Amino acid sequence: MSPLPKLQLAAILCCLFKSGGATPVNPPKVPQMSKQYIDESKLVALKQPAALATELEALGKGPIEERVERLRKKVVADLVFVKGGTFMMGDFGPLWSPEKLPYSVDPTSKPVHEVKLSSFSIAKYKTTYAEFDVYTDATGTERAATDPYGMEQRYPAAPAGVQWQRAKDYCQWLEKITKLPFDLPTEAQWEYAARSRxxxxxxxxxxGNIDYGRNVPAAGHISFLTPFTGLRHYPVGLFPPNPLGLHDMAHDGEEWVNDWFDKDYYTYSPKIDPKGPVEGVRKVARGWPVGDSILPNTMYRRSRPLVALPEEMKDFGTAPPNYQSQGLRCTVQQSTPAR
Known part of the structure; x- marks a missing residue:
């Protein structure tokens, strides 16, 4: 082989290495959903990637200074840079779905409106109890989910369930240890990232499809995914990420965003970098809370109270008021890659 072809080959390999060699994934023209009920004998007990499991386990060992340093390195390494751009936010079903039907029964996810976002970075995983425990131990604050019910549900690899203010405080504490502008994502950033820009x-x-048992849990599957019986959340990172590289945005717990909730906000949302209403009573949560087999779409919104009230917990039967269902993933609010 002559030198020139070798150089050309090296350049091609270099480009493939930098891009991961991945082929862009486009949304399916007609999204498909498989049957959620699968023969139990065919359900697979998925395991967390070994490297991720090792990282999370290490966060609980050693002096707090060492644990904080491990967390600092991990949260920075886990960031996915999201190049900004313009998109149509909200339930795009009536305009773009082949059936001309809305994808969501949620009336607050309309109307579809144009949004232009600056670039930012976002965590590839939901924040786990292993990570949140480092924060509480380092700051001398109470650990999350310490009530009797919470203690039955928490384990290091599971998404941490917290109230909104604690989620906000955690992300802002990451700014102190990393010197990067960490915060909760805005609602627009969350949807833009969930929809792969x-x-x-x-x-x-x-x-972009629902393949029960392969890319989301099938009915009854969670008992195969968690380390103990009776748990509602499975370890982060078990299922394939979305095309942007983000895990579990479709499931395994809702995620807090920065925005106050207003059912009419989409009618007056600013076009450039919207940050939600200037005031409110409840906050927005995105994603799906708990359980298996039921999946909302990327446009679905929920309003959640800042403080858990008994009447807000009707769906959880005899479970005491807590925030097992609302978790978080942090962002870095700067337009250049954080690493």
Whole structure:
């Protein structure tokens, strides 16, 4: 082989290495959902990637200074840079779905409106109890989910369930230890990232479809995924990420965002970098709370109270008021890559 072809080959390999060699994934023209009930003998007990499991386990060992340093390195390494752009935010079903039907029964996810976002970075995983415990131990604050019910549900690899203010405090504490502008994502940033830079993905899965048992849990599958019986959340990172590289945005717990909730906000939202209403009573949560097999779309919104009230917990039967269902993933609010 002559030198020139070798150089050309090296350049090609270099480009492939930098891009991961990945082929862009586009939304399916007609999103498909498989059957959620699968023969139990065919359900697979998925395991967390070994490297991730090792990282999370290490966060609980050693002096607090060492644990904080491990967390600092991990949260920075886990950031996914999201190049900004313009997208149509909200339930795009009536305009773009082949059936001309809305994808969501949520009336607050309308109207579809144009949004232009600056670039930012976002965590590839939801924040786990292993990570949140480092924060509480370092700051001398109470650990999350310490009530009797919470203690039955928490384990290091699971998404941490917290009230909104604690989620906000955690992200802002990361700013102190990393010197990067960490914060909760805005609602627009969350949807843009879930839809892989605002593409018309109905579900935040690896291929835009719901393949029960492969890219989301099937009915009854969670008992195969958690280390103990009776748990509601499975370890982060078990299922394939969305095309942007973000895990579990379709499931395994809702995620807090910065915005106050206003059912009419989409009618007056600013076009450039919207940050939600200037005031409110309840905050927005995105994603799906708990359980298996039921998946909302990437446009679905929920309003949640800042403080858990008994009447807000009707769906959880005899479970005491807590925030097992609302978790978080932090962002870095700067337009250049954080690493």
């Amino acid at each position: 605002g593409k018309f993905f109905v579900w935040a899965t690896d291929n």
